[in-house]
Amino acid sequence: MLEERIRFKSLMDKVTDPDTACRHIQDGTNVFISGFTAGYPKLIPKALVRRAEAGERFKINLFAGASTGDAVDGVLAQAGLVAWRRPYMSNRIMRKAINQARIRFKDDHLSRLSAQVRDGGLGEAHVAVVEAAGITEKGHLIPTMSVGNTPTYVREAQKIIIEISSEPTALEGIHDIYIPEDPPYRMPIPIYRAGDRIGKPFIEMDPDKVVAILSSQEEDSCAVFNKPGEAPRKIAEHILDFVAHEIRKDRMPPGLPWQSGVGDVANAVLSGFVEDDFFQCIDIYSEVLQDAVLDLIDLGKVKAASGSAMTLSHRARERFFNELYRYREKIVLRPVEISNSPEVVRRLGVIAINTAIEVDIYGQVNSTHLMGSQLMNGIGGSGDFIRNGAVSFIVTPSTAKGGKISAIVPMVSHVDHSEHSVDVVVTEYGLVDTRPLTPRQVAEAVIKKCAHPDYRDLLWDYYQRAIRTSGGHEPHILSDAFAFHERYMATGDMRVG
């Protein structure tokens, strides 16, 4: 079994067990792992935890493609083994440690991290730990369900540990690996259509740097996608209606590719295409591909789907693996610096759909911090797509916590994306195209069309008082701008008791 997957035979000598392999990782080691919601190593983290449980005291600096599963971020944070983590995470235990400043975290635009690693900005790349479906005859790596930053990590690493996964070898060929030259000598990234392949189907690797190979039977933890609720379905409807209308009015060309963020709402938006008649066949140029993409491929509604990773539910995963030969023709997995490249996103004219924690009446967006201070997950690739897409949608259900939190607030408590980069605000109640509007017109429309009815009077009251007391291009009352948040922190409800 392992022999078949390690086609570069001299590397068979490096096969060992996790406990031996993980000795290459010591206190202070910079560990660069594969993984971008999926495709992360599963054995080495566990072995590190065993050492911690046996009383060894050490901390590593952990860099991945984006988030990983509980099997990495969760167990390592739990065991107190992480000093630094970049560039993104979505794990409950790790989040808590980051918010308590027990783990150092910096929230990076995903498109930039590989270049920062290449220029040494994250320190020496001591050890790369990567999951692979196999090793080619020439000693190159075949990734699994994600690419992320792995090509750069493998190139820069001093030592490489490989976990050979038991996932289908038929994954070979789905990846397109291209590391751009760094400035000032970079040439154009030659992607002209979402499905273009510009690189190699494997990650180039110097086999001499491989210090250990492990055989893994572990699987990625699967995503759980809830059947789209009322709000996400409405949001999807608003977006599809709007884009179809813009195309019919000749204000948007047909054929722009779609990007949709990560999670339930994003999945629901793409699911909206299933029953839509206007969009016959779309291109997807996104970051993470989820279940809805497979559904659309099955319906013949996808020309090509490009991403850096696949996050599938258990059922979709089975379906995907069973018919890989078919899906592989439509799906391309790329390094995240290519899937999220400002150059390519702007060139293709991506229609970007990203979720927010909260949006304010002027269209400023908070994607990362609850109540201004507590990190939720991170900015991920949202900035890459929002800032450079042809049209950027920000979507959120109008309320959270059973209505106690309004996602539309007078002023967001943290800003990740400014109004200048955000084109259209969407909740289940409606949609506002901010592009032809002044900030004041945006405020009036967002309050009337997007806010939950429970909050419209409160928001309107703030806005009117702001006009009277401050005036200006974007009227705000600084002493009252966070009244919603302060009320929530005091009473557990943003509504006035």
Next chain:
Amino acid sequence: MLEERIRFKSLMDKVTDPDTACRHIQDGTNVFISGFTAGYPKLIPKALVRRAEAGERFKINLFAGASTGDAVDGVLAQAGLVAWRRPYMSNRIMRKAINQARIRFKDDHLSRLSAQVRDGGLGEAHVAVVEAAGITEKGHLIPTMSVGNTPTYVREAQKIIIEISSEPTALEGIHDIYIPEDPPYRMPIPIYRAGDRIGKPFIEMDPDKVVAILSSQEEDSCAVFNKPGEAPRKIAEHILDFVAHEIRKDRMPPGLPWQSGVGDVANAVLSGFVEDDFFQCIDIYSEVLQDAVLDLIDLGKVKAASGSAMTLSHRARERFFNELYRYREKIVLRPVEISNSPEVVRRLGVIAINTAIEVDIYGQVNSTHLMGSQLMNGIGGSGDFIRNGAVSFIVTPSTAKGGKISAIVPMVSHVDHSEHSVDVVVTEYGLVDTRPLTPRQVAEAVIKKCAHPDYRDLLWDYYQRAIRTSGGHEPHILSDAFAFHERYMATGDMRVG
């Protein structure tokens, strides 16, 4: 004189006077003008004002490349003739009208506006009014001191009014006009080095759309650059030292091109190269080229300087016009969608230097609004460069208004650029590279190294209280975050009595 400049002879018939020409502009006309700090039409605005003074009541919607001089934004705002203005302005009278909501204004990323005009997002392009140095034998336009959005305006306009300037005809050849195809069929923008020429030295024009040609003796109003004060000189020193150090440590490649924003501080930063020994010869890939660029060319320190416009002092302008043959070899003026293109900026790895109104302890940047509500000038191209540059510097003197305003605040009152896009914060006191730091580390360093000593204790006190009361990844006290601003609005001083 005019005959020499209008080489497409049949257009001589269109020569007329401003009062006749401006009859093509009526109430509700969308007027798309040339101009990007320089190169704006001077006669038509005055003629419009004369009509207003004679009692005619009408309003136009005014779109330019960026800001224009008093001769456009000033006089038209004063006369109450502007209903809408986009995408940027820096005029005192117009600013006041915008802040009082008497003129509608939307603040756009400059790199995006041309595409929005082409897809009809700004309405029909009724009339283009453009300043030109001449008209070629084939009926194409030779721009003057800026390109901005003019190529797209000329292409989309139903009618074109041309003001033939008396500026040197030797400007011909300095421009490089390239309008990219729009998505989804755009190809790479083939700029690989700052000085590459990829287009034509004129703006293609359909001569049949020309309705009037005027002969103009008016000049652009000149910039006034103060001799760099202590703060800008220190800021320049910090930046040059830092970049030289990064290059020596092999964390940054040599040869990355430089961008520097508009104004005194930005000019001072480039002036810093004059006496610097480390940087022998640089590339400039910027938006507006100012006096310092000519100084550096004279010293043989510039390989190529690319921008969308030139803003020169009176003396520099004379020098430039006298030796155009020499400067023309080094300088390229491009459409702003190319000078500010995310694709090109990321590819070349531009070192971006932009100024801020205020920066907060975590590196969030306010470029546009005073005290959260009052628009200053606009975002301009800062977002284009900050978000996509290889390294982004945000620079500001540590205080304003004689020390009464701190440019470093607990929380900025408006966010244009998020901490994720900002790499290095610089004041005259020092510089913080935020890239390897957590938000808390950034706060500590910015307070200690960048804040003015008068404000360090106040900032430190806020930060410590925020850690104690809110904690989190980016500790903030929402009820106290704007205390500096509130104090200033109440007492005229951010310092405690």
